[in-house]
Amino acid sequence: EADIYQTPRYLVIGTGKKITLECSQTMGHDKMYWYQQDPGMELHLIHYSYGVNSTEKGDLSSESTVSRIRTEHFPLTLESARPSHTSQYLCASSDGAAKGTQYFGPGTRLLVL
Amino acid sequence: GNSVTQMEGPVTLSEEAFLTINCTYTATGYPSLFWYVQYPGEGLQLLLKATKADDKGSNKGFEATYRKETTSFHLEKGSVQVSDSAVYFCALSGRGGYNKLIFGAGTRLAVHP
Numbered sequence: 001e002a003d004i005y006q007t008p009r010y011l012v013i014g015t016g017k018k019i020t021l022e023c024s025q026t027m028g029h030d031k032m033y034w035y036q037q038d039p040g041m042e043l044h045l046i047h048y049s050y051g052v053n054s055t056e057k058g059d060l061s062s063e064s065t066v067s068r069i070r071t072e073h074f075p076l077t078l079e080s081a082r083p084s085h086t087s088q089y090l091c092a093s094s095d096g097a098a099k100g101t102q103y104f105g106p107g108t109r110l111l112v113l
Numbered sequence: 114g115n116s117v118t119q120m121e122g123p124v125t126l127s128e129e130a131f132l133t134i135n136c137t138y139t140a141t142g143y144p145s146l147f148w149y150v151q152y153p154g155e156g157l158q159l160l161l162k163a164t165k166a167d168d169k170g171s172n173k174g175f176e177a178t179y180r181k182e183t184t185s186f187h188l189e190k191g192s193v194q195v196s197d198s199a200v201y202f203c204a205l206s207g208r209g210g211y212n213k214l215i216f217g218a219g220t221r222l223a224v225h226p
Contacts, residue, residue, distance in 0.1 A: 006156075033213075041151075041200055041219035048213065090156050100145040100206025102214055104156035 003027055006091050006105035013081055014113050021076045021108045023091035031094040032074040033102060034058070034066060036087050043090070049074055081112045115140045119203045119217035126193055126224050134188040134220045136177075136203035144205040146170075146179050146186040147214070151200045160188075160201070193224045 004025040013019055025032065034047040035058075045058035049068040063085070064078050074093075078085055088109045092102040120135040138146065145164045149157040161170030166181035175190045186203060203217040 041221070043157075043202070043216045043219075045213065092157075100214065101147070101159060101162060104149075104158070106156045 004091060004093055004103055004105040006089075006108050008108060009106060010109050010111075012111045012113065015080075015082055017081050019078050019081055019110070021089055021091075021110070023074045023076070023105055024072050025074075025093040025103075025105075026072060027093060027095065027103070028071060029093035029095045029103075030071065032068065033092040033094070034064075034074070034076050035090040035092065036060060036062065037090055037107070038087060047076065081110075083112045086110060086112050115144065115205060115215045117203050117205055117215050117217040119201075119220055121218070122200075122221040124220060124222045126222070128195055128224055128226050129192045130224075132188070132190040132193045132197075132222070134201055134203075134222070136186045136188065136217060138184050138186065138203075138205050140184075140205055143181075146177070147204040147206070148175070148177055148186070148188050149202040149204060149216075151202065151219075153199070157202065193222070195224045195226055198222055198224045 007022045030051045032049045035043045036046050044060035046062040047066040049055045055066050064076050088107050090107045091105040094102045116139045118137050147162045148160040150160045151157050161172040163170040163179035169178045177186050177188045200219045200221050202219045204214045
């Protein structure tokens with residue numbers, strides 16, 4: 001059973017606000033990922049990290065930023081939220097030894113008004 | 114580049130019907146292959162995986178066989194239940210240390226009593 005947590009689960013916020021979506025895992029995994037899932041269900045990798053102080057942009061350009069100061073924590077920040085950021089955001093982690101298996105958190109559903 | 118193609122949904126079945134969701138892939142080398150399931154309002158859960166050709170992954174009555182000759186990883190279940198209603202994602206992971214997953218677009222399954 002994977003132990004990866006995301007907060008908040010749901011967030012409704014106004015345009016222009018700064019928000020941080022939290023993601024934590026207790027498995028000691030080095031690799032962590034953020035995905036954006038659009039209403040059509042498709043998943044897009046927006047950020048990933050191989051370890052502490054390592055972050056990379058994913059396949060889909062995103063205005064969000066991430067940080068990885070601790071192994072277990074991988075927060076995603078939007079400096080100024082816009083309606084186009086409305087989506088579901090999924091966090092995942094992997095230990096690299098599991099032949100690519102990623103474990104997902106429950107997701108944060110964001111609505112920007 | 115690597116890609117995954119899975120059959121479009123929605124797939125609508127009656128309880129106890131046989132399920133097949135097709136998945137084909139394009140990849141260099143020998144990727145690992147996965148099926149993930151997403152229940153309403155939740156994140157993705159690993160359903161099954163296969164790491165080399167001819168491997169069969171199985172879990173909760175679902176099966177999929179890694180077919181390198183046809184570059185396929187079709188998901189099957191002999192008798193679906195209403196509780197199987199969800200979105201199913203096929204994915205592949207390339208070799209190397211990054212463990213990035215390439216997802217298909219997802220197939221929504223609805224099972225009716």
